[in-house]
Amino acid sequence: MERIFISLGSNIDAERHIRNGLNDLARAFEGVRISEVFESEAVGFDGDNFLNLVAEAYTDLPVPEVVSKLKAIETAHGRVRGAKKFAPRTLDLDLLLYGSLCCTTPVELPRPEIFHNDFVLWPLAQLWPEGRLPGRPETLAELWQHHDKHQKLWPVSFHWPE
Template identity: 55%
Template sequence: MAEVFLSLGSNIDRERHIRAGLDALTEQFGALRVSRVFESEAVGFDGDDFYNLVVGIHTRLPVGQLALHLRKIEDDNGRLRAGPKFSARTLDIDILLYDDLTGTIDGVKLPRGEIQKNAFVLQPLAELAPGHRHPITGETFAQMWVEYDKSKQKLWPVKFSWP
């Protein structure tokens, strides 16, 4: 089975949609590994703050089928796709890592570039999988977080309970 890390985010009715996303992932994949939830300012547009976290799953689904399943979870939670790329959203689920695969697989670029660019992805990933290595750079996620310029994006943990 493949080890996969996913990024979840929401800035519309955040708690409800993050919980619904976690519930749907649990229903499909069983037990999840879940980071803390972090709040961050919107990146790329003016909007309400986001809740973000990283989830680890195991799956036998190939990358393309997994991406379709995640898209359905987003759609089931009211995700609108007609607007600009950077906009408010009910639920966003991205595949960050699928084992150590690199390149574009079934239309999904792996590893996802946001790992190196966005604190709201890197910090929860480093928390959840500190010793795992980035499949291209070879650095651990813990080391990447230590070296990340934390002045670039504001990020703070929030109280969030989910079964």
């Protein structure tokens, strides 16, 4: 089984969509565990605040099937395909890591957002502090410690599963 990490985000009825998305992830993958949930301001557009977190899970599925499942879960929660990149989201699921795999198709892994978005790196480092990204000597905790924290982000109370 491969260990995978998935980022989740929503700013439309966010708590409901995040909770339901996690329930769907738990049906699709094994051993789902989550970071704290963080609230952050919208990036790249004016909009409601986002809830973000990272989930860890395990799967035997190959990357294309994992990506397909994530897209199906997004669609089931009202995600509109072809919408602007920086726009409100009912549910955004991104595969961040798939074991130690590095690839560019069907998605780029490790996902570049890990290095750029506080709302991805902080929960990932929290969930797997001793983890190392392929080809990087520092741990995720060290990456977060030295990261230029430029986005407003704060933990919020969230319990899953209920």
